Amino acid sequence: MTGSDASPSAPSPDPSADPPSFRLAYVPGVTPSKWVRIWNERLPDVPLTLHAVTPAEAFGALREGTADAGLVRLPADGDDLSAIPLYTETTVVVVPKDHLFAAVEEVAAEDLADELVLHPLDDTLGWESPPGRPAFERPATTADAVELVAAGVGLLVVPQSLARLHHRKDLTYRTLTGVPQSRVALSWPAADEAPDLVEEFIGIVRGRTVNSTRGRRAEESKGRKEQKPAATGKPAKSGKPGAGSRTSGRPAARKGGGTSGRGAGGSGSARGGRSGKPRRRS
CATH class of the missing domain: 3.40.190.10 (Periplasmic binding protein-like II)
Known part of the structure; x- marks a missing residue:
């Protein structure tokens, strides 16, 4: 086989290519x-x-x-x-453990009206109008706001996962209703x-x-399915010939000895016999 007749080989992978990630x-x-x-x-x-x-x-x-x-x-x-x-996450309010809200399971947004509520710059709730009284200065991050709550300076409203992320032993949180959710x-x-x-x-x-x-x-x-070869057909099932099929060899002998007519137990008389009542002998 000449070089021109040989089929082209598959291209080798590029060693400089980055592996998938x-x-x-x-x-x-x-x-x-x-x-x-x-x-x-x-x-x-x-x-x-x-x-x-x-x-x-x-x-x-x-x-x-x-x-x-x-x-x-x-x-x-x-x-x-x-x-x-x-x-969608539940929204909670983070409070000190000795705060009045710690005694209940759920707080309404209206309950924060008289509270100082911190609104960090990285807030994720997209408030139109945050509840409570605004702080003089907004904390830079949620972590900074949590530190202020622990120091007794205001409360903080965040998604529940952030309250868990910044958990402290001296703080707790309660579900807050009537507010946006993340x-x-x-x-x-x-x-x-x-x-x-x-x-x-x-x-x-x-x-x-x-x-x-x-x-x-x-x-x-x-x-892989497209490359799988087609399955071959199943071989014909062998077995006895079906009813009515012809077999080679001599035909089977007819049962009954080859005579026609009804069997011995039949109700009719034998062929050639006289029918009717037997004649009375004198």
């Missing part, structure tokens, strides 16, 4: 550990890297390409990002179709099974 940004209060565990079980060959970001940094990380997707708090600030809402979403740069790895993570957070019809694993499974 997935970068996930997440904001404070969001716990992605469950989804990361499922990712590692389903795609052990694709490392997932977590990037902790502030709410103000989250959308910039997606636009700049430093993260492939992000667990963020809505609303998204622009039409260039896609988002899937995942869940929605957590998965977001990524908008496109006609989400990238394969983003689609994989969407399937995980939405609870799709490993055999879902979407995502990278589904495409690999589809490719």
Whole structure:
């Protein structure tokens, strides 16, 4: 075989190409550990890297390409990002343990009218008009506001996950009604179709099974099915010939000795016999 007749060999992989990976940004209060565990079980060959970001940094990380997707708090600030809402958090008020509100299970927004309520600059609730009396100066972060509450300077309204994140032994929190709630979403740069790895993570957070019809694993499974050779037909089933089929050899002998007529137990007379009553002898 000459060189011109030889079929071209498959191209070798580019050693300089970066191996696939997935970068996930997440904001404070969001716990992605469950989804990361499922990712590692389903795609052990694709490392997932977590990037902790502030709410103000989250959308910039997606636009700049430093993260492939992000667990963020809505609303998204622009039409260039896609988002899937995942869940809505309960809003709580953080108070000292010896505060009057610590004696009840639930507080209404109207109950804060006479309270000094801190409103940090990284607030995620999107207030039109925060409840209570405003502080002279807004704390820079939620963590700073928690320190002020512990010092007896005002109360703080946050999503429940942030109250847990900044938990202190001298503070507690109670459910607050009649106020906005924070929605957590998965977001990524908008496109006609989400990238394969983003689609994989969407399937995980939405609870799709490993055999879902979407995502990278589904495409690999589809490719394997297309390459599988067609199954051969089953051999004809052997066995006895069916009723009415002709067999080779001599025909079977007829039962009954070859005579026609009814059997001995029949009601009729034998062939050639006289019918009727027997004649009386004189």
